[in-house]
Amino acid sequence: MIEVSELTKRYGGRTAVDHLSFTVRPGRVTGFLGPNGAGKSTTLRLILGLDAPTGGGATVDGVPFHRHPRGLRHVGALLDAGQIHGGRSATAHLSALARSNGIPRRRVDEVLHAVGLAEAANRRVGGFSLGMKQRLGVATALLGDPPVLMFDEPINGLDPEGVRWIRRLLRRLAAEGRTVFLSSHLMSEMENTADHLVVIGRGRLIAAEPLGDFAARSTRRGVVVATPQTAELAAVLTAAGASVEPEGPETGKLAVTGLPADRIGALAFENRIRVDELTTRTASLEAAFMELTADSTEYLAGQP
Numbered sequence: 027m028i029e030v031s032e033l034t035k036r037y038g039g040r041t042a043v044d045h046l047s048f049t050v051r052p053g054r055v056t057g058f059l060g061p062n063g064a065g066k067s068t069t070l071r072l073i074l075g076l077d078a079p080t081g082g083g084a085t086v087d088g089v090p091f092h093r094h095p096r097g098l099r100h101v102g103a104l105l106d107a108g109q110i111h112g113g114r115s116a117t118a119h120l121s122a123l124a125r126s127n128g129i130p131r132r133r134v135d136e137v138l139h140a141v142g143l144a145e146a147a148n149r150r151v152g153g154f155s156l157g158m159k160q161r162l163g164v165a166t167a168l169l170g171d172p173p174v175l176m177f178d179e180p181i182n183g184l185d186p187e188g189v190r191w192i193r194r195l196l197r198r199l200a201a202e203g204r205t206v207f208l209s210s211h212l213m214s215e216m217e218n219t220a221d222h223l224v225v226i227g228r229g230r231l232i233a234a235e236p237l238g239d240f241a242a243r244s245t246r247r248g249v250v251v252a253t254p255q256t257a258e259l260a261a262v263l264t265a266a267g268a269s270v271e272p273e274g275p276e277t278g279k280l281a282v283t284g285l286p287a288d289r290i291g292a293l294a295f296e297n298r299i300r301v302d303e304l305t306t307r308t309a310s311l312e313a314a315f316m317e318l319t320a321d322s323t324e325y326l327a328g329q330p
Contacts, residue, residue, distance in 0.1 A: 032082030057220030102167030112152025156183030227322020252303035
């Protein structure tokens with residue numbers, strides 16, 4: 027289990043992590059979300075003791091990570107797959123880590139096989155593609171068979187098969203009772219992989235809750251109606267207590283909240299209003315994320 031309590035990190039006058047508190051529990055995949063610059067990578071580094079906090083702290087299974095005598099046996103982490111000596115082979119890289127952490131040599135072959143790099147085991151890492159380096163980073167995290175695993179953007183550079191593989195791997199690790207903490211900016215992967223979310227913005231906690239509960243916060247749930255009589259239908263639905271807005275820049279579509287689809291259809295029929303489309307919009311993780319982190323986004327691109 028990972029416990030973060032009032033964690034704070036300042037760089038000069040800038041606060042990267044601001045009194046952050048949350049818990050990552052075993053037996054589930056916990057997703058870590060936030061806009062660029064929110065403090066996700068800094069938080070991961072603080073948990074691992076790679077940076078010193080300005081205030082507060084973080085523990086892994088009850089103690090700070092640096093107090094674990096054999097680090098890779100307690101926490102496996104993939105933060106930057108490129109931070110590997112390019113002149114070494116995958117086997118040499120993992121063997122050195124195994125020796126320094128008291129891990130049996132046979133484990134090197136096991137994890138290389140598990141991540142699909144057995145045939146490239148003796149090749150120099152400098153010649154690896156980004157996807158192969160990601161797989162080697164995962165192998166490094168798995169090397170000590172640890173109960174806690176942390177991954178920062180693990181699918182970068184992976185092909186579709188690799189994406190499916192990492193998704194299944196993370197789910198399996200959580201099912202084994204391990205603590206799995208996954209940082210990613212890809213909402214589709216979070217929806218397919220995570221059970222629980224920790225969401226931050228500008229270094230502060232926005233939410234720590236099940237993925238479904240967070241997605242349900244989106245105000246963009248409701249019903250989309252296509253009709254050539256938008257003004258007439260909007261008036262009827264508003265009178266019935268619904269909230270009605272145009273659906274984006276398209277003409278002829280309305281976004282309706284406050285009434286179910288069957289009631290909207292009945293009202294349109296009763297008032298002889300033609301309806302060409304009636305679609306219930308489900309809760310969206312991406313929509314909820316965009317709405318709830320809107321005030322925490324530091325880098326905004328210009329609109330085309």
